[in-house]
Amino acid sequence: xxxxxxxPPGAGKxxxxxxxxxxxxxxxxxTGDLFRANISQGTDLxxxxxxxxxxxxxxxxxxxxxxxxxxxxxxxxxxxFLLDGFPRNVGQAEALxxxxxxxxxxxxxxxxxxxxxxxxxxxxxxxxICRNESAHVFHVTYNPPKTEGVCDTCGGELYQRDDxxxxxxxxxxxxxxxxxxxxxxxxxxxxxxxxxxALGKVTDVTDRAMEALKKSDEG
Numbered sequence: 001x002x003x004x005x006x007x008p009p010g011a012g013k014x015x016x017x018x019x020x021x022x023x024x025x026x027x028x029x030x031t032g033d034l035f036r037a038n039i040s041q042g043t044d045l046x047x048x049x050x051x052x053x054x055x056x057x058x059x060x061x062x063x064x065x066x067x068x069x070x071x072x073x074x075x076x077x078x079x080x081f082l083l084d085g086f087p088r089n090v091g092q093a094e095a096l097x098x099x100x101x102x103x104x105x106x107x108x109x110x111x112x113x114x115x116x117x118x119x120x121x122x123x124x125x126x127x128x129i130c131r132n133e134s135a136h137v138f139h140v141t142y143n144p145p146k147t148e149g150v151c152d153t154c155g156g157e158l159y160q161r162d163d164x165x166x167x168x169x170x171x172x173x174x175x176x177x178x179x180x181x182x183x184x185x186x187x188x189x190x191x192x193x194x195x196x197x198a199l200g201k202v203t204d205v206t207d208r209a210m211e212a213l214k215k216s217d218e219g
Contacts, residue, residue: 001108001109002081003024003026003080004086004111005017005082005084005111006110006111006112006180006183006184007114007115008113008176009124009173010123010124011113012202014030014084015202017030019202026079026081027077027082028082029068029086031085034071034086035059048063061089064086065096068099080108090182090183109192109216109217110187112193113198114195115198124169125165128160129158130153130157132156134154138151194215
């Protein structure tokens with residue numbers, strides 16, 4: 001299957017992508033991994049991305065699209081893939097359509113992970129990370145440490161990252177609503193969107209997603 005995974009920050013896309021890709025025997029292709037791989041390998045696209053990032057600028061769509069195109073052309077992605085973080089806007093979605101059309105293939109589904117905004121803020125703003133090298137992650141509600149502010153594993157100090165503050169999370173959500181959410185309507189017009197609730201246990205969400213994808217494939 002060829003799947004695009006969509007959802008707001010805090011929806012658990014990375015976790016679900018890993019499980020779904022394993023269950024479906026297709027590669028999980030994330031934007032973050034694409035950037036890291038191209039930059040570490042010193043590819044032309046990686047050098048271009050690094051230059052923009054070092055200058056504090058957004059990496060242009062054409063660079064991201066180029067990385068995605070190169071990755072999707074690799075042998076393990078011939079029979080399918082799960083895209084996570086790409087496309088990020090309608091322009092990238094249109095470029096993806098052109099790429100797939102050129103290859104004579106098409107998307108099977110766009111899986112939309114739905115989470116209420118207040119839950120997203122609660123999930124992200126509640127994270128606490130150990131300052132020590134282990135960087136163990138806790139959550140004030142869902143996985144609290146035995147002693148507040150102290151890592152259970154190594155006794156290190158737990159802290160909240162700047163980009164996990166409620167104000168920053170709400171800003172990230174606004175960017176998502178403005179830039180990424182419109183691709184859901186774009187794909188809905190193509191009858192590709194499958195929306196599921198991303199609330200509950202990780203395994204329950206995975207089961208829900210697999211069942212929805214199965215029905216979508218049969219339909």
